[in-house]
Amino acid sequence: MRQKIALVGIGKIAVDQHVPALRASAEWELAATFSREGAVAGVEAFSGFDALLAARPDVKVVSLAIPPQPRFEYAAKAIRAGRHLMLEKPPGQTLSEIHELQAMAKAEGVSLYATWHSRLAFAVPAAKAWLQGKRVKSIQINWKEDVRRWHPGQDWVFEPGGMGVFDPGINALSILTAILPQPVHLTAATLEYPANRQTPIAAELAFTGGVSASFDWRQEGPQTWDIVMVTEEGTATLRNGGARFFIGEMLAAEGPDQEYAALYAHMAELVRLGQSDVDLSPMLHVADAYSLGRRVVTEAFHF
Secondary structure (H helix, E strand, O other), X not given: OOEEEEEEOOOHHHHHHXXXXXXXXXXXXXXXXXXXXXXXXXXXXXXXXXXXXXXXXXXXXXXXXXXXXXXXXXXXXXXXXXXXXXEOOOOOOOHHHHHHHXXXXXXXXXXXXXXXXXXXXXXXXXXHHHHOOOOEEEEEEEEEOEHHHHOOOOHHHHOOOOOOOHHHHHHHHHHHHHHOOOOOOEEEEEEEEEOXXXXXXXXXXXXXXXXXXXXXXXXXXXXXXXXXXXXXXXXXXXXXXXXXXXXXXXXXXXXXXXXXXXXXXXXXXXXXXXXXXXXXXXXXXXHHHHHXXXXXXXXXXXX
């Protein structure tokens, strides 16, 4: 029997990823939604989150696909109502929020899943396996995309808590923290802030272990989501956000977009086992970047 789930926030990411993944799943039934701006055809839509929780006690799982700034309030309500909870990345706007949600979920006996969809890209396991036992000389992350394409008109990404370029950059950091044989920490950062915005539009990061990262939200045309790994035994590259893996110039692994289907499959397993999965290591690097970052003001940005 499929489990009933409620989806909160029917924006671009929900329409592009969450809804198709749930529609195709043999484990889930999308039974209810709440959103200020959208709905899903054929699914009961509520005008308020409290109303959803009160009217549908049979829906035991909630997936939050809303921006990080208001997420804690919704998450806390869901947990207090005894619902298992799945959080779109980043799981919240601060680390403290997520620590509090972890404690609440444990006290209520519900599962909490802080998702990192890029970790579940097809070729990420191949990159992790290739790195094992190798002596890393350097890793260079190039994560450059067009914010107008992926967040059209969404000013919240440039407000406090929206993370700016770290909204996509944290995807790269989630892969990095999954594949590295040994952890690293940030040593320096330069953050570019548009003159009219509160969060950065570009960032340059330096880590221990020869790891560096370049994030930019102003790249038009082809988008770049690459991680180049140089070891004493050779070079390999994750491309297309983790969908393709090259050893040297040879394609070693390639597969379809499976990230959100895999997220929901893992959530189903967590609920069955009564477990939670909350790894905050990608978010720690973002917090460190804001702590260490040298601020540079650049030209104003407008959608």
